[in-house]
Amino acid sequence: MPTPLIPKADLIEIFSSIQGEGTLVGIRQIFIRFPDCNLNCRYCDTDFLKSPTCLIESSSGSGELETVKNPFNFSRVKNLVTKWNSELPDAHHSISITGGEPLLHGEVLLSWLPELRKILPIYLETNGTLPDQLEVLIQHLDWVSMDIKLHSQTGLRTEWEIHRQFLKIANQTDCYVKLVVGEETPDLELQLAADLVSEVSKRIWIVLQPVTKTGQITLSTNRLLQMQALTSEIHSKVRVIPQTHRFMGVL
Ligand code: SF4
Numbered sequence: 001m002p003t004p005l006i007p008k009a010d011l012i013e014i015f016s017s018i019q020g021e022g023t024l025v026g027i028r029q030i031f032i033r034f035p036d037c038n039l040n041c042r043y044c045d046t047d048f049l050k051s052p053t054c055l056i057e058s059s060s061g062s063g064e065l066e067t068v069k070n071p072f073n074f075s076r077v078k079n080l081v082t083k084w085n086s087e088l089p090d091a092h093h094s095i096s097i098t099g100g101e102p103l104l105h106g107e108v109l110l111s112w113l114p115e116l117r118k119i120l121p122i123y124l125e126t127n128g129t130l131p132d133q134l135e136v137l138i139q140h141l142d143w144v145s146m147d148i149k150l151h152s153q154t155g156l157r158t159e160w161e162i163h164r165q166f167l168k169i170a171n172q173t174d175c176y177v178k179l180v181v182g183e184e185t186p187d188l189e190l191q192l193a194a195d196l197v198s199e200v201s202k203r204i205w206i207v208l209q210p211v212t213k214t215g216q217i218t219l220s221t222n223r224l225l226q227m228q229a230l231t232s233e234i235h236s237k238v239r240v241i242p243q244t245h246r247f248m249g250v251l
Helices: 074-087 102-116 131-140 160-170 187-200 221-234 244-248
Strands: 013-018 028-033 053-057 065-069 094-098 122-126 143-147 174-181 205-210 238-240
Touching (some): 013 074, 013 244, 028 074, 074 102, 094 102, 102 122, 102 131, 122 131, 131 160, 143 160, 160 174, 174 187, 187 221, 205 221
Parallel strands (some): 013 053, 028 094, 122 143, 143 174, 174 205, 205 238
Antiparallel strands (some): 013 028
């Protein structure tokens, strides 16, 4: 039987760095960033536009990026990940599949993830709005970092029901929910998010992530602590974690 064709993909970048957000903050991962997003959040500072080229770190952790032509053959990605993992055994905890919104590349991920997972476990970073696409891939994932996108920060309508469906599927992995919060975030949004998470599972962590602008957290400590207290009244597993990679100056 002929070997099924493994699809190529346009990528934004591949690099090795420290996870700066969420419950796995501080671990080292190999990041594979995919282009495109289905949302347009007001605070977005991620370069996710598809381009004819992709940036690849020349060696794991060097910080030096080489420009390489898109699209990418899977064998090239697999060889790179295998090489970095064998050069630094045990240094990398997992592979972070990130974007943009990586679930927009379902066909590619369905073919790539089972192979990549033979090298390292898979961690998905997602905006939590594409449950059908998650369902297809869930068996190939170990961790899911999902957002509940709050209107006060994104400027977009919060899709509560879609987030609920998504979290129910993500709960088959070790998942957590990230809420990006700022001065404008009202108590009601935190209550609704905490109710939603609590209803799906009491064991899922909520991470309150204060908006960071030019390396500074824009929320006052008092307001952050109020938010933590309010969310904890409904759901006991709440952490406050800013984007730490911004302070470390890593990729
Ligand atoms: S979901 Fe993420 S990548 Fe997409 S627009 Fe929002 S912040 Fe940017």
